[in-house]
Amino acid sequence: MRNRAPFAAALVVLLWLPSTGVADDQFKYYWSTYEYDLFYANTSPDDPEKAERLEATLLKIIKQSDTSGRKPPPGILAEYGFFLYERGQTDEAIEYFEREAGQWPESRVFMERVIVSLRTGEAE
Numbered sequence: 001m002r003n004r005a006p007f008a009a010a011l012v013v014l015l016w017l018p019s020t021g022v023a024d025d026q027f028k029y030y031w032s033t034y035e036y037d038l039f040y041a042n043t044s045p046d047d048p049e050k051a052e053r054l055e056a057t058l059l060k061i062i063k064q065s066d067t068s069g070r071k072p073p074p075g076i077l078a079e080y081g082f083f084l085y086e087r088g089q090t091d092e093a094i095e096y097f098e099r100e101a102g103q104w105p106e107s108r109v110f111m112e113r114v115i116v117s118l119r120t121g122e123a124e
Contacts, residue, residue, distance in 0.1 A: 029073035030064045055083045071103050
């Protein structure tokens with residue numbers, strides 16, 4: 001008869017992990033189809049349809065995060081703000097850059113520099 005202790009120990013660990021929150025880390029943020037859309041937008045930078053799809057995905061992620069009361073993934077607010085800036089919606093872009101700085105303190109210095117350069121016209 002085989003020793004079943006290693007199998008039993010592994011089973012206990014696998015059953016214990018979800019209760020510790022380790023298994024939930026991969027679902028900490030809502031990403032939608034971001035990875036897929038970002039890849040295809042970057043492989044075809046001249047295709048406006050793929051860029052529009054990425055922008056729609058960013059907005060979907062932001063709305064889902066807002067409605068669930070969770071922080072959006074890092075960089076999503078800034079990336080959406082950049083889309084707004086490219087369309088000439090500078091004030092709206094600054095709002096998203098400010099939200100990014102507020103949600104993610106580690107981005108504050110960079111976001112503040114971007115905001116200052118937009119307000120002073122240095123980014124034009």
